[in-house]
Amino acid sequence: xxxxxxxxxxxxxxxxxxxxxxxxxxxxxxxxxxxxxxxxxxxxxxxxxxxxxxxxxxxxxxxxxxxxxxxxxxxxxxxxxxxxxxxxxxxxxxxxxxxxxxxxxxxxxxxxxxxxxxxxxxxxxxxxxxxxxxxxxxxxxxxxxxxxxxxxxxxxxxxxxxxxxxxxxxxxxxxxxxxxxxxxxxxxxxxxxxxxxxxxxxxxxxxxxxxxxxxxxxxxxxxxxxxxxxxxxxxxxxxxxxxxxxxxxxxxxxxxxxxxxxxxxxxxxxxxxxxxxxxxxxxxxxxxxxxxxxxxxxxxxxxxxxxxxxxxxxxxxxxxxxxxxxxxxxxxxxxxxxxxxxxxxxxxxxxxxxxxxxxxxxxxxxxxxxxxxxxxxxxxxxxxxxxxxxxxxxxxxxxxxxxxxxxxxxxxxxxxxxxxxxxxxxxxxxxxxxxxxxxxxxxxxxxxxxxxxxxxxxxxxxxxxxxxxxxxxxxxxxxxxxxxxxx
Ligand SMILES: Cc1ncc(COP(=O)(O)O)c(C=O)c1O
Numbered sequence: 001x002x003x004x005x006x007x008x009x010x011x012x013x014x015x016x017x018x019x020x021x022x023x024x025x026x027x028x029x030x031x032x033x034x035x036x037x038x039x040x041x042x043x044x045x046x047x048x049x050x051x052x053x054x055x056x057x058x059x060x061x062x063x064x065x066x067x068x069x070x071x072x073x074x075x076x077x078x079x080x081x082x083x084x085x086x087x088x089x090x091x092x093x094x095x096x097x098x099x100x101x102x103x104x105x106x107x108x109x110x111x112x113x114x115x116x117x118x119x120x121x122x123x124x125x126x127x128x129x130x131x132x133x134x135x136x137x138x139x140x141x142x143x144x145x146x147x148x149x150x151x152x153x154x155x156x157x158x159x160x161x162x163x164x165x166x167x168x169x170x171x172x173x174x175x176x177x178x179x180x181x182x183x184x185x186x187x188x189x190x191x192x193x194x195x196x197x198x199x200x201x202x203x204x205x206x207x208x209x210x211x212x213x214x215x216x217x218x219x220x221x222x223x224x225x226x227x228x229x230x231x232x233x234x235x236x237x238x239x240x241x242x243x244x245x246x247x248x249x250x251x252x253x254x255x256x257x258x259x260x261x262x263x264x265x266x267x268x269x270x271x272x273x274x275x276x277x278x279x280x281x282x283x284x285x286x287x288x289x290x291x292x293x294x295x296x297x298x299x300x301x302x303x304x305x306x307x308x309x310x311x312x313x314x315x316x317x318x319x320x321x322x323x324x325x326x327x328x329x330x331x332x333x334x335x336x337x338x339x340x341x342x343x344x345x346x347x348x349x350x351x352x353x354x355x356x357x358x359x360x361x362x363x364x365x366x367x368x369x370x371x372x373x374x375x376x377x378x379x380x381x382x383x384x385x386x387x388x389x390x391x392x393x394x395x396x397x398x399x400x401x402x403x404x405x406x407x408x409x410x411x412x413x414x415x416x417x418x419x420x421x422x423x424x425x426x427x428x429x430x431x432x433x434x435x436x437x438x439x440x441x442x443x444x445x446x447x448x449x450x451x452x453x454x455x456x457x458x459x460x461x462x463x464x465x466x467x468x469x470x471x472x473x474x475x476x477x478x479x480x481x482x483x484x485x486x487x
Contacts, residue, residue, distance in 0.1 A: 009046050010038070011054065022057050023064035030065065034074050034085055041087030045075060072430075073437030073485070087125075088436040106210075107230075114226045119332075120441065124469035126478035127395070128441050129268070129417050131469040133387040134331040141376055145367045157362050163354035164346065165192025165338070166365040172372040173324070173338050181299065183313040183322065185340050191349045192360055195337040196297050196325035200224045200260070202339065203293050203321055204231040206352055213256040217245055219448035219460070221267045224260050224295065233258075237450040240266055244273030247280040257290035263311055264299045265415040268448050268464045272414065278311055285319035295323045300381050301468075303389045304413040318342035326368065328416065329377075329384055336364055387468065388416055394472040395465065398479045403486050406431065406463070416468040419445060421461070428461040431486060438481040 014029045016022050033039040046054070048062040055062075066083060069075040076086045124131050164170065170187040177183040193199040200223075208214060210232030216225050218237025225235050236253050239246045245261050261281070263273035273281070285292050294311045312322035325337035341349055353359075371377050392412050399409055405427035412418045422428045428444050435442045445462030453460065467475065 009043055011046075011051065014055065016055060016057065023061045023068075026055070026057070026062065026065035027068045030069060031072075031074055034069075034088065039085050041085055043085040045083040045085070047082065070437075073433035073435075076437050086433075086436045087439055088433070106232075110232060111230050114229055116226055125439065125441050126470050126474050127417075127443075127465040127467060128469045129443050129464050129466035130328075131332060131466060132328050132330075132416055133384055133391065133468050133471075135471065136380075136383055136387055137331055138376060138380060142367065142371065145370045145374075146363060149363055149366050149370070153362075157366070161359035161362055162350070163191075163357075163359050164350035165190065165360060166362065166369060169365045169369040169372075170338075172369055176372065176377075177322075177324070177340065181296075181307075181310050181313060183310055183340065185312075186343070189341050189343055189346050191339045191341060191346060191353060192365060193337045193339055193353070194335040194357075194360060195327045195332075196295060196323050197223060197227070197337075198335075199323040199325075199337050199339040200293065200295065201227045202349055202352055203260075203291075203323075204228045204233070206345075206349060207258055207291055207293075207321075208233045212258070213253065215250055215253055215256050215259040216450075217261060217266060218450050218453055218455075219268060219445065220260075221262065221295065221297075222448060224293075225450065228258075228260070235450060237453055239455075240269055240271065242271055243277050244271050245277065245281070247277050247284060250281070251284055257288050258293070259284075259290065260293045260295065261311075262295045262297065264296050264307060265301075267295075267297065268417065268419050268445065270410065270412065270415055270417070270419050272308065275308055278308065278314060282311060282314060282317070282319065286317050290319065292320045293323060294320050297323070297325055298328045298415045299324070300329050301385055301388050301416055302414045303385070303392070307414075312340055315342075318344065321345070329381055334364065336360070336368060384468075391470075391472060391475060392418075392467045394475040395467040395479070398476055400479070400483050400487060403431070406486075412467075417464055417466040419462055419464050421445075422463060423461065424458040425461045428463065431463060434485040435482055438485055440478045440481055 016025050030039065045066065048059050048066060052059040052062045066075065074086055075083050077083050119130060120128060124134060169192060170190040173190055174185055174187045177185060193202065204227040208228055208231040212233055213236050214228040214233040215236045215238050216228065217240050219240065229235055236256055238250050244263060244266055250259060261273065263278060265272065281292060284290065292311055296310055299307065310322060312320040322340040323337065327334055327337060339349060396409060405423040407421035409420050410418060422431065425446050428446055432442055432444050443464040445464055446460045449455065449460045
């Protein structure tokens with residue numbers, strides 16, 4: 001087991017103007033470095049005397065800056081062991097910008113303009129979003145299947161494989177979707193991907209022309225928006241209400257023929273797209289000769305009521321591209337998902353994928369196929385659904401009802417997260433920072449909106465809480481800590 005070593009403190013580049021308040025400048029410089037990831041969580045702060053000497057200022061000044069950071073939750077102390085940067089639920093910092101050279105392509109600049117941030121990594125913590133109960137994965141079974149495959153793989157499987165994915169796995173995915181979603185498709189319509197994200201990215205690469213308008217839910221899954229924008233799309237945010245994506249607002253968009261939706265469990269609001277809206281959406285695609293990308297990222301998790309048929313199962317015109325993933329039922333690092341495509345599109349999607357990566361690693365595909373064929377997958381889905389429901393209950397049961405500025409928790413019938421409204425973005429920032437100061441991850445809802453949203457800033461505020469990543473005891477402990485800093 002590796003022992004965790006405190007990260008070194010780097011204060012290079014801190015310039016203080018002696019004609020202005022030094023403590024507040026130092027506070028701001030450190031805060032900025034914490035927020036943009038230059039001072040990551042668990043970085044040990046130097047002793048105030050040491051930093052004062054380094055910067056040529058008084059120890060009191062440093063103390064005042066540290067106090068402010070401590071009060072706002074950016075820094076925490078470990079008894080007898082100094083002060084550390086709090087592990088905030090910040091996404092990893094964006095890559096440094098490439099600025100030199102006259103030949104920066106438009107494609108490069110589009111990616112750079114996105115300010116992409118990767119999701120938080122490391123061991124799951126309460127209340128990380130997008131992570132299922134990874135602690136329940138049957139690793140013994142998986143490693144047995146892996147060992148069996150690698151002991152004597154058939155030579156035919158060791159060359160370049162089918163870029164659309166392993167044939168047996170595609171057949172099993174088709175059977176699974178038929179039985180679990182009422183979605184009838186031919187295995188030839190399926191392309192295996194590295195998770196839902198690659199499936200969305202392939203859609204962006206192949207369906208978006210530079211300058212084309214793409215409709216996305218607002219608030220919504222930002223990484224999908226980034227994939228479309230990186231392909232040159234002009235993003236059009238469509239509001240979401242209690243019935244899901246507002247199809248009338250979509251219909252009012254001129255020259256838009258592609259929409260990305262999360263109908264079974266809108267991300268992040270958690271609402272389900274109603275049946276009338278589903279039918280309107282299909283009708284819109286037919287009328288505009290457009291495409292619908294249906295992201296069913298967490299469709300296995302339904303706790304109450306029967307799920308509505310996916311758009312892909314209702315589609316009679318070949319207008320829906322259905323995205324599924326194994327990563328929310330196993331663990332995100334598995335990187336395995338799939339696309340179900342209208343018949344005419346499958347071959348070209350596979351060709352595009354061959355250009356990116358030839359084919360996915362064979363071992364994971366074959367083992368997943370065995371895992372499904374032997375019934376482990378269905379058993380694991382049941383286990384994961386039960387666990388997520390019980391973890392949801394633990395959160396709902398012990399959630400403090402009197403958090404100033406925070407609305408009531410919604411009822412949660414599906415998925416792995418919930419979303420609660422907060423009165424203002426300022427209050428949202430306070431709650432997030434205070435939670436981080438005690439090592440609890442809560443994700444600000446305001447980060448899920450497009451920057452140019454018409455919705456007033458304070459109406460975008462809220463907290464998104466993933467409830468499945470850690471067991472009930474850790475949820476209870478996290479709520480105890482939150483009570484200490486929020487109430
Ligand atoms: C709405 C939505 N779609 C897709 C994904 C990506 O899933 P995957 O890990 O399979 O790429 C996520 C991940 O959190 C998500 O929230």
